[in-house]
Amino acid sequence: xxxxxxxxxxxxxxxxxxxxxxxxxxxxxxxxxxxxxxxxxxxxxxxxxxxxxxxxxxxxxxxxxxxxxxxxxxxxxxxxxxxxxxxxxxxxxxxxxxxxxxxxxxxxxxxxxxxxxxxxxxxxxxxxxxxxxxxxxxxxxxxxxxxxxxxxxxxxxxxxxxxxxxxxxxxxxxxxxxxxxxxxxxxxxxxxxxxxxxxxxxxxxxxxxxxxxxxxxxxxxxxxxxxxxxxxxxxxxxxxxxxxxxxxxxxxxxxxxxxxxxxxxxxxxxxxxxxxxxxxxxxxxxxxxxxxxxxxxxxxxxxxxxxxxxxxxxx
Amino acid sequence: xxxxxxxxxxxxxxxxxxxxxxxxxxxxxxxxxxxxxxxxxxxxxxxxxxxxxxxxxxxxxxxxxxxxxxxxxxxxxxxxxxxxxxxxxxxxxxxxxxxxxxxxxxxxxxxxxxxxxxxxxxxxxxxxxxxxxxxxxxxxxxxxxxxxxxxxxxxxxxxxxxxxxxxxxxxxxxxxxxxxxxxxxxxxxxxxxxxxxxxxxxxxxxxxxxxxxxxxxxxxxxxxxxxxxxxxxxxxxxxxxxxxxxxxxxxxxxxxxxxxxxxxxxxxxxxxxxxxxxxxxxxxxxxxxxxxxxxxxxxxxxxxxxxxxxxxx
Numbered sequence: 111x112x113x114x115x116x117x118x119x120x121x122x123x124x125x126x127x128x129x130x131x132x133x134x135x136x137x138x139x140x141x142x143x144x145x146x147x148x149x150x151x152x153x154x155x156x157x158x159x160x161x162x163x164x165x166x167x168x169x170x171x172x173x174x175x176x177x178x179x180x181x182x183x184x185x186x187x188x189x190x191x192x193x194x195x196x197x198x199x200x201x202x203x204x205x206x207x208x209x210x211x212x213x214x215x216x217x218x219x220x221x222x223x224x225x226x227x228x229x230x231x232x233x234x235x236x237x238x239x240x241x242x243x244x245x246x247x248x249x250x251x252x253x254x255x256x257x258x259x260x261x262x263x264x265x266x267x268x269x270x271x272x273x274x275x276x277x278x279x280x281x282x283x284x285x286x287x288x289x290x291x292x293x294x295x296x297x298x299x300x301x302x303x304x305x306x307x308x309x310x311x312x313x314x315x316x317x318x319x320x321x322x323x324x325x326x327x328x329x330x331x332x333x334x335x336x337x338x339x340x341x342x343x344x345x346x347x348x349x350x351x352x353x354x355x356x357x358x359x360x361x362x363x364x365x366x367x368x369x370x371x372x373x374x375x376x377x378x379x380x381x382x383x384x385x386x387x388x389x390x391x392x393x394x395x396x397x398x399x400x401x402x403x404x405x406x407x408x409x410x411x412x413x414x415x416x417x418x419x420x421x422x423x424x425x
Numbered sequence: 426x427x428x429x430x431x432x433x434x435x436x437x438x439x440x441x442x443x444x445x446x447x448x449x450x451x452x453x454x455x456x457x458x459x460x461x462x463x464x465x466x467x468x469x470x471x472x473x474x475x476x477x478x479x480x481x482x483x484x485x486x487x488x489x490x491x492x493x494x495x496x497x498x499x500x501x502x503x504x505x506x507x508x509x510x511x512x513x514x515x516x517x518x519x520x521x522x523x524x525x526x527x528x529x530x531x532x533x534x535x536x537x538x539x540x541x542x543x544x545x546x547x548x549x550x551x552x553x554x555x556x557x558x559x560x561x562x563x564x565x566x567x568x569x570x571x572x573x574x575x576x577x578x579x580x581x582x583x584x585x586x587x588x589x590x591x592x593x594x595x596x597x598x599x600x601x602x603x604x605x606x607x608x609x610x611x612x613x614x615x616x617x618x619x620x621x622x623x624x625x626x627x628x629x630x631x632x633x634x635x636x637x638x639x640x641x642x643x644x645x646x647x648x649x650x651x652x653x654x655x656x657x658x659x660x661x662x663x664x665x666x667x668x669x670x671x672x673x674x675x676x677x678x679x680x681x682x683x684x685x686x687x688x689x690x691x692x693x694x695x696x697x698x699x700x701x702x703x704x705x706x707x708x709x710x711x712x713x714x715x716x717x718x719x720x721x722x723x724x725x726x727x728x729x730x731x732x733x734x735x736x737x738x
Contacts, residue, residue: 136561139642143557147550147573147613154610155576158587165587172590221449227434229443237724238450241457243731244720248673249709252692253460256702262472264459277474299453307728311736318432349735360580363673367692381674384582389678394586401583408578 159405166399173392186399196400198375199383205290206297206365206379207358211351213298218305219347223339225306226313236310240303247300251367254296258282258368283369289377293365297358305350312346313339345423352415359408380404460713463706471702485519486703488512490529490694490711494521529708532690536712538601539686540669543608548662550609551616552654556646558617559624560632570618574733577614581674589679599683607675612665615733619664622734623657624650660726663719670716687712 166186170179190196221239225232242250257265261278270277282292316338324334362381365371371378371386378386384404388397434442463471465482494516497505505522508514516523558566588607589598597603627650635645651658677689691708694701723730729737 136642140557140561143553144569147554147617148569150550150606150610151573151576151613154588154607155579155584158584158591159579161587161590162583172586217449221446224442224446227439227442229439229446231443232446233724235446235450237721239446239453240720240724240727241717242453244667244716245457245713246671246673246688246716248671248677248688249691249712250456250460253706253709254456256463256700256705257456257459259472262474262476264455264476267474267476299456302453304731308732308736311728321432346736349732353732356578362580362582363688367673381580381582384580385678388582388586398586401580401586405579405583408580409575412578 162398162401165395166402168395170395171392172394182395186396187403189396190400190403195375196383199378199380202290202375202377203359203361203379206293206361206377207355209291209294210297210301210358211354213294214302214305214354215347215351217298218302218350219309219343221302221306222309222313225310236307239306242300243303245300247364248367250300251296251364254368255283258292260284284373286373286376289369289373293368293377296368297361297364300364301354301357304354305347308346308350308353309343312343315346316342341425345419348415348419348422352412352419355415356408356412359404359411457713460706461710463702464710466703466706468701468703471706483515484512485515486701486707488515489701489704490707491527492516492523493525493527495524496520497522529687529690529694532685532687533711535601535684536670536686536688539604539608539684540666542601542605543612543669544662544665546605546609547612547616547665548620548658551613551620551661552651552658554613554617555620555624556650559621560629570621573614573617577611577733581611582678585675585678588675592679599680599685601684604676604680604684604686607679608669608672611672611675612668615668615730616661616665618733619661619730620654620657622729622737623654623661626657627653657726660723660730663723664730667716667719 167181167183168179169182169186171177225236254265257263258281260266260281263277265282266277266280269275269280280288282288282295320338320342321334324338329337360381361379362385365377365379366382366385369377371382375383381404384397384400387393387400462478462480464486465484466477466480467483467485470477470480492512497520499520502517502520505517508517513523558570592598592603595603597606631649631653632645635649636642640648671688672686673688676686680686680689687708691705691712694705694708720727
């Protein structure tokens with residue numbers, strides 16, 4: 111398959127460029143340059159994906175290699191879609207997705223707006239703010255469990271310092287009510303700079319002349335904000351939401367280190383749930399069907415979203 | 426810029442904006458500073474209430490991180506010779522002796538090998554592919570590029586099942602090579618997209634001039650295009666390195682001993698009687714500091730890197 115793709119690719123090379131100088135033709139070069147990438151992606155991404163799809167129609171289990179592998183048709187899919195536990199994890203994921211996006215967009219935009227006031231040293235502070243998102247989520251997530259310790263944790267201490275609540279009276283990751291917010295807080299801490307950077311690019315892309323024209327028309331600052339700033343930044347903001355949305359739908363490392371899905375299964379996001387099915391219960395066929403459903407969901411939602419994004423851009 | 430501009434914020438606005446942003450930066454930096462500080466605390470100080478901001482710094486956490494230790498009885502302690510290094514002294518003061526090195530050094534080295542190996546490969550392959558995509562007309566170019574990007578949308582756990590099976594068959598599970606190939610495949614989406622953007626920005630005229638001067642296309646590629654794209658290649662490389670460095674899901678599922686990297690290892694550091702937080706913090710500090718330094722180098726291309734080249738400044 112890859113050979114064919116690259117062949118058509120090479121044939122389409124315009125004749126002007128395809129002229130032979132010394133050595134290889136451009137066609138051959140295009141072939142040689144693209145083939146390894148396509149080959150590696152086919153081997154390590156597409157082949158496994160096809161394998162997952164195949165497994166999803168069977169009752170295969172990795173820990174029972176000698177057992178009969180039976181073709182079960184769509185049964186895995188039926189069982190997943192009718193399983194209330196899965197809907198519970200979907201709900202946990204939706205809660206996580208909605209609130210992380212909400213806070214990150216709100217704080218990220220506000221920060222970008224303030225940084226765009228171009229105060230002295232804004233570059234330095236922007237770089238400092240960006241640090242959290244560049245770090246390893248697993249390592250940082252693990253350390254946050256220390257900050258969240260009742261009594262001795264820094265987080266609990268700071269909260270009690272400002273609110274007067276006893277720091278040992280609440281446990282962010284041990285309580286059913288607080289744990290969903292504990293993961294939202296850390297994810298927001300980590301990824302707000304991402305939204306901020308993209309918003310900042312949006313704000314900086316607005317030419318001064320538009321504001322100057324609005325000023326001539328005596329438009330109030332408030333009106334300028336809603337009719338110029340927001341619409342011009344919107345495509346950027348939507349792009350940031352797309353990236354964060356995809357990442358958080360797949361969220362695994364940070365949350366698995368923070369709460370491990372607990373207490374109970376209150377913060378068990380889909381990826382954590384999938385890991386449990388695939389690598390702890392070893393229900394390989396079932397987990398494969400689950401993986402296919404997740405991938406199709408992400409891909410589907412992202413495609414619809416990109417269409418909407420393009421519409422906003424065209425306006 | 427002239428003296429008066431309607432778009433220039435007033436002095437007062439700048440002050441307020443500055444104070445708010447700096448406040449946020451200080452708050453957001455607290456957890457990171459706390460990690461670094463905890464690394465230099467004694468285990469007792471690290472779990473004191475109220476949390477200690479001022480403390481007697483010690484390297485105990487770092488010594489615990491890199492060594493395994495055995496407890497000795499006071500009698501036995503008297504029979505031993507005086508410790509001949511500062512770290513043995515620290516351990517001896519707690520009635521312990523060093524039994525050997527811990528596995529952290531090995532795990533860190535694995536991170537370095539896998540990180541640099543996969544970065545080199547994804548930059549090598551990515552540059553070639555990006556050049557081809559940028560310079561040659563390709564009929565289904567957009568589809569191919571979108572296919573490359575879409576590989577990034579897959580949840581790692583979803584592809585981990587067949588990769589786990591495949592690697593077991595090929596003898597690649599828990600090997601450096603296996604992890605390098607895997608991270609290369611994941612990083613290719615980033616490197617192809619970013620590098621294509623950087624190469625697109627190099628004017629075609631340079632190469633055409635070189636070709637007319639009698640260079641072959643290969644020569645034009647590595648004597649003209651590569652030097653021009655050097656900054657772009659370097660920043661793309663740092664992004665790939667940071668991804669491989671931070672990756673956790675594949676590492677925890679596909680490696681256990683030989684090729685395990687630091688992220689799955691650091692949370693498993695356990696001291697005597699509960700998690701040894703200074704040692705964990707020490708491990709995290711050593712692991713996180715290089716990324717912070719790289720971030721400073723990257724700041725001009727940061728935006729481009731995190732959006733796969735979709736947003737350019």
